[in-house]
Amino acid sequence: MEFFNLQIHGWYSKYKRDLPWRNSHNPYFVWLSEIILQQTRIDQGMAYYLRFTEEFPTVLDLANASEDQVLKLWQGLGYYSRARNLLFTAKFIQEHHQGKFPEDYNSIRSLKGIGDYTAAAIASISFNLEYPAVDGNVYRVLSRFFGISEPIDSNTGKKTFGLLAKELIKGADPGMHNQALMEFGALQCVPKSPNCALCPLNESCFAFANNKVGELPVKQNKTKQRDRYFNYLVFEFANNTWLRQRIKNDIWLGLFEFPVIETSEETEVGFVLNHPELGELTSLRNTSVKRISNWKIHILSHQRIHYRFIWFDLSEEIKLTDGLIKVNKEDILNFAVPRLIEECIIELSENDRFMR
Ligand code: SF4
The missing domain is CATH 3.90.79.10 (Nucleoside Triphosphate Pyrophosphohydrolase)
Known part of the structure; x- marks a missing residue:
């Protein structure tokens, strides 16, 4: 685990992309970026993020927006319920948290439209709390490196990956660690044909050593045949x-x-x-x-x-x-x-x- 963290953190400091929400610990910005990126790739999501933060620089500005304004800005992203949840949650923060984003994991997790992954991302990046954010990229990296073949969409698989992710984040800078893992999955350990020869983890990677890169991670609900x-x-x-x-x-x-x-x-x-x-x-x-x-x-x-x-x-x-x-x-x-x-x-x- 030590080798894994050392390499991932080192790789991240060298290769991380310069993304606007990374220049701030502002939970409102982190939240916005995570919700937008659930809908689209970074290159497309960036324009939406910039438009939203320009139009509504704070969570209170968003809380005071009309639904029409928010939907118009969201146009093209699909899943319009997510845009409505953004507005609902901003209003909720205004009314129930004195306009301040809550700072503990459970309060963040209880907000409408925020699930385990997004809550962990906000808690770790904005408030330095040790909550692992496990998205598809992270499942892929962990499954391949540690050789875990339990399906990532099964309850037992989620538990296994969750426990491992918790161990890995212990003692690390939580926000940096979570972002490093996600970025590593997005750029280096990509779904198809990753460049393992150039990977800093290759000397200890299970999938690479056992020729299982194409087989991991495993999903149980495969596409219908x-x-x-x-x-x-x-x-x-x-x-x-x-x-x-x-x-x-x-x-x-x-x-x-x-x-x-x-x-x-x-x-x-x-x-x-x-x-x-x-x-x-x-x-x-x-x-x-x-x-x-x-x-x-x-x-x-x-x-x-x-x-x-x-x-x-x-x-x-x-x-x-x-x-x-x-x-x-x-x-x-x-x-x-x-x-x-x-x-x-x-x-x-x-x-x-x-x-x-
Ligand atoms: S060696 Fe290949 S499969 Fe293993 S972590 Fe690196 S990129 Fe992923």
């Missing part, structure tokens, strides 16, 4: 089969596969045989189907491919149209194919159906 249904047509004739290269901007671009008919669900074979995409292969409609495999599922990061193979007993060669290529059984293993096609080819050879 899309279901697709692939009907593969496996033609056999005189030790040959037919493949097609994937040339559309889609998964497996450039790989080879059996001709495929994509349907919107698990359909009857008859539907596939009458599918307009069969095009030149219409003569197949009269060809007897030899065998149909069960549906299986192949999982990709954002897609679930449901697939099956329909085997045809050809009585004559099919025409080479629509990108089809004829492949001899001796050569088929030389083609780059998706894993599920490879499985089929292996099955073919094992069952001695194709390699006969």
Whole structure:
């Protein structure tokens, strides 16, 4: 932990960006900047921050603004309830805290629109209180460096990261420490392809040492996967089969596969045989189907491919149209194919159906 803090703090003193809210401990400015930056990136948020502080230099000026004025200034940021909460909270501070921003964590946390992270940021930066501010950037840095694979959006994960963050902030300058960690995640330990070779933490970083940078942090509620249904047509004739290269901007671009008919669900074979995409292969409609495999599922990061193979007993060669290529059984293993096609080819050879 000592090494971690030393490196992060040293890095921050060298590389931190010069941002206007960093030149002040004013809790109103810190609060404004944090709420605006929940909505947008720093380069875009900066203009909003400057407009707000120019129009309303103090929390009391904001408290005396009309809702229309605040919404107009917020225009373009979205989540307009956040702008309304800003105004509500400014008025609340005016009425219940004599116009002075509260100085203890619990009072700050109880203000409308201020959650754990924002309260910790204000408490630490403005009042030097030891509360760790753990945002997405911080989760990423801690997860990678310390090798924590508990999901960051699970209760146990949040607890683990929270306890670690509490340990790390002990004895440090709280405001500087929190900002250093956030800035390090925003600039150095970025979500995609961080430059680990130049990272001051690389000699002790778990993710770097174990090649897990792309796998950490873990999230349990992943993006919803899309279901697709692939009907593969496996033609056999005189030790040959037919493949097609994937040339559309889609998964497996450039790989080879059996001709495929994509349907919107698990359909009857008859539907596939009458599918307009069969095009030149219409003569197949009269060809007897030899065998149909069960549906299986192949999982990709954002897609679930449901697939099956329909085997045809050809009585004559099919025409080479629509990108089809004829492949001899001796050569088929030389083609780059998706894993599920490879499985089929292996099955073919094992069952001695194709390699006969
Ligand atoms: S070595 Fe790479 S993964 Fe580890 S903290 Fe540095 S940038 Fe992040």
